[in-house]
Amino acid sequence: MRGITIRTVSAQRLIIVAVFLLLLGSCSSSNEGVVGSDAFAPGTQAPEASGGKKLTYWAELNGNAASIVPHFQQVPFFREWQRKTGTELKFIQPPANQGRETLNVLLASGELPDMMEFEWDTFPGGPDKAIADGYILRLNEVIERYAPNLSRYLREHPEIDKQVKTGSGNYYVFPFIRGDDKLLTYQGPILRQDWLDELGLPVPETIDEWHTVLKAFKERKGVDAPLTFLGVPQPLFGLGGGAFVGAFGVSIGFYQDEGRVKYGALEPGYKSFLGLFRQWYSEGLIDRNIATVDTKTMDASILTGRSGASVWNAGAGIGTWQPFLQTKEPNARLAPAPYPVLKKGERPKFGQRSFDYVGTGGVAISAKSPNVEAAARMLDYGYSEEGHLLFNFGIEGQSYMIKDGYPTYTDLILNNSDKLAPSQALAMYTRASYFGPFVQDVRYVEQYYNLPEQKRAVELWSGTDARLHMLPRVPMEEWESAELSAIMQDVETLVEEMSLKIILGIEPLDSYDDCVADLRALGVERAIALQEKALKRNGFR
Secondary structure, three states, X not given: OOOOOOOOOOOOOOOHHHHHHHOOOOOHHHHOOOOOHHHOOOEOOOOOOOOOOEXXXXXXXXXXXXXXXXOHXXXXXXXXXXXXXXXXXXXXXXXXXOHHHHHHHHHHHOOOOOEEEOOHHHOOOOHHHXXXXXXEOOOHHHHHHHOHXXXXXXXXXXXXXXXXXXXXXOEOOEOOEOOOHHHOOOEEEEXXXXXXXXXXXXXXXXXXXXXXXXXXXXXXXXXXXXXXXXXXXXXXXXXXXXXXXXXXXXXXXXXXXXXXXXXXXXXXXXXXXXXXXXXXXXXXXXXXXXXXXXXXXXXXXXXXXXXXXXXXXXXXXXXXXXXXXXXXXXXXXXXXXXXXXXXXXXXXXXXXXXXXXXXXXXXXXXXXXXXXXXXXXXXXXXXXXXXXXXXXXXXXXXXXXXXXXXXXXXXXXXXXXXXXXXXXXXXXXXXXXOOOOOEOOHHHHHHXXXXXXXXXXXXXXXXXXXXXXXXXXXXXXXXXXXXXXXXXXXXXXXXXXXXHHHHHOOOOOOHHHHHHHHHHHOXXXXXXXXXXXXXXXXXXX
C-alpha cells in the first residue's frame, strides 16, 4: 500500500517549582465548546461483551494528560473505559506534535491498528479516498449492526447525521459531536490584567490600542515577547480564529462574504495585516519564535512573564494559567479582550466559532482490522447513557457525584490536592475538555469555567459576526475533495511561506502582490469554485 503525505489545512506529576517551564498546554483542548444535555438523548444500551479481545488503538495523548503521565495506560479514564467495555487496548502513541508525520509512516507500512483517532476529514482527497485506498473502513453497515447507541443518536439528530457523512453518504468515523450554539466559542485574546492596571491602560479594543499596550509591556515592563500565540503546526495557526487579521475584514483561509466564497490571502486586507505584523515584529512586540511556538512554549512564556498577551482558550488558557500565576504572584490576573477592530465601536467581523461536528477527534476502524465488531462496540459505548457519563464526568465516586440528578465534579477535579489545574485533572479522568468518540455535555463546561474571567471571556468572544462568515460544513464528492486538496497543498504552502517571510522582514511587503498572482496560477480560484459548487448542491446557494 503506497504512502501519502498528510499536511494540515487544519512529567510526571507537575512540580510547582518547575511548572512554568514544564507545563504542557492542550493541543486538543481547543475544542472547549460542548453539547447541551437537552440536545443529547443518550442511548441506554450497554455494550455487548467483546469477548476479551485485545485491540490496538492509535492516538496522540492529550497535552494536559501528558503533563502528568507519559502513557495512555497510566490515565485513569482509559483504564476505566477498558474495564467498562471488557476490552483490552494496546496503545500506539506518537510523539507529541508529530501525529501527522507518524500516521503517514504508519499508513505507508500497511500494518494498521484496529482503531485510529485522527482528523480524517483533512485526509488528502477526503475520507472517501481514505476508504477507497484501503486505509479505513466504510462504517455504514458497521454502525447499523454493532453501534445501536450511535445509530439512535444519529436518527434523532438528522442535521448532525448529514454532517458526519461524506459526499458519497459514507460514515467514516465514530464522531466527536457538540451542538449547543452558545458554547461553540471558547477562544480569543487574553492579557495580563494586573499589568494593565499597573500601567494605567484599559483592555484594548482596537489595533491602535493593542499597539499601545504591547509597546508598554515591552518598554515599561521589559517583557521579551509581549504577544505570543501558536505557530505550529503552521505559521499563524493561533490566529486562525480571526484575531488581528479579522480587523482588516478578512480571515485566514476560506470564508463567505456577501454571498460569495473568498480566500483571505487573495484580499487586500490580508496585505494590510501582514504590514501590521511586519511592523510589530520589527519592534519586538511579537514572539521572535513566531513559527515554532507550540503549546508548551506558549504556556511557559505566559507563566514566566516572558509574554503578557496571547490568543488561547478559556479553559486551557485562562483556567490553567491564572491559578499557576497566582502561586508566585497572588495578585496576577488575566483578562479576556474582544477581537480587535480598526475603529472603536465596530463589531468584529470574525472570531473563533465552531460547528456541531468539526471532523476532529473521530475514531476510524482500520480496513484491515480483524476485530471490527469488537472495535465498533467499544466505540459505541461513548454514546450510551453510561458511556456519556464516563466520557464527560469520569468515574462516579471519584471524579463526580450525582447531586439532585446533576453530575457534579468533586474536588479531585476542581480543587485537586496535588495542585493539578482543572484542565489537567479533567484530562486524566474524562475526555470532556478535548475530542473523542462521544457527545459532549454542557454540564461539563458549566463547572469547568469556574473563574469569573472564563465566563466573561466566552461572553466577550461570542460578540462577533463569525457565524455569518463561516463556510458551512458540506460534503464533497471524492473527486472534488481530491482536486481541492491537490490545489490547496501548494496554495497553503505558498501563503505560509510568503506570510512568514514578509512578517520577518525577509521579503518586502510588496512581494505580496506577486504572491497573489502566483496563487491564481496555482488554481486558487478553481478551489473557490469547488467550494461554491458544493454549497449550491447542498442548498446553501
